[in-house]
Amino acid sequence: MDKSTIAQHMQHMQHIQLADKEIAYQLKRSSRKTIGIRINHHGVQVYAPMGLSLSEIDQLVKIKARWIQQKLTEWNDRKPLQAIVNDDRTLYPMLGDLWKPGISAHGQVHMVPAARIAALHSSAADDALKPEFVQKWIADWYQQHAVACFSERLTHYAGRLNVTKPHFRLSHAKTRWGSCNSRGVVRLNWRLIQLPLHLIDYVIAHELCHLIEMNHSPAFWRLVAGIFPDYRQARQELNTYAIR
Structure with a gap:
């Protein structure tokens, strides 16, 4: 055979x-x-x-x-993490809020909170931005913010757990929000940056605890509870989102 x-x-x-x-x-x-x-x-x-x-x-x-x-x-029934089309405008979630690409008076692309959309000349901005350019720019925007945010939160929770801040990498995984290998390298899905901060914190606290307990034993969950007491609620909320 x-x-x-x-x-x-x-x-x-x-x-x-x-x-x-x-x-x-x-x-x-x-x-x-x-x-x-x-x-x-x-x-x-x-x-x-x-x-x-x-x-x-x-x-x-x-x-x-x-x-x-x-x-x-x-x-x-999970909520997909993707751009939202609203009144012909494409909005992008980050840290639980919605953002819209626009062009500054100097011709620079930037992101504006959705709450300020009325102040934008949105039709002119949409016409001036080529779709292929926008997608590449927004992907870079997401990943830059992800690196900065994840690094800061890793520092915070590593301190609470009294461990050395590990090396981390952005992940493009289709089924995992995060992982931690036996070498102590943490991988965090870049799409986490689209979620509210408390869910990012839960994933980071979870993965950091694997530096001590490489399993999901009762001892592991006690560690998680020690640095992120509301982990059960956060885990349940995280499960309502789909990585797509």
Whole structure:
């Protein structure tokens, strides 16, 4: 059996009837001993042992039918982080507020809070800014603010946790807000800068605690609670946003 055949055997799409709806799921075989189910931007992913038959897998998936449908609904109801079109104006979220690109009297591109949009000659600004230029400029604007904000918040929470501020990098991950590896390098999704500051703080506090506890044990959550007491509420709110 060649490698491509093995890969097809280990990962393929299945369909199953759950209640009144047919659900497609991606089946991934591995050396694990138990079955696992994950819901993300790829849809439903089922991880199963190599020796488990398709009928056994389908039966176990059916047992979790209500949970799967609930999680799919929650995922689809998440608020996407993207530009908002309002009255023919494109607004961009940052730190929980909305911003609009404009042109200064000297011809420089800058961002103006949405609350001040009435003061802009918006039609002239929109006509003068080429879409491809605007997108590149705004991407740079987001990332510059992300680096400055994340660095400052890392300094703050590293001090509260009494650890050395780690190196960090911006991430373009599609499913994670942040991560911390065994070398102590923290990665933070640049899209976090679009969220309110308290959610950025939660992600940063969470990842910093992994410098001490590389797991999600009770000891880890005690660390998080020690520097960010409202973590449960923040985590719940963060789960209402989709990284897209």
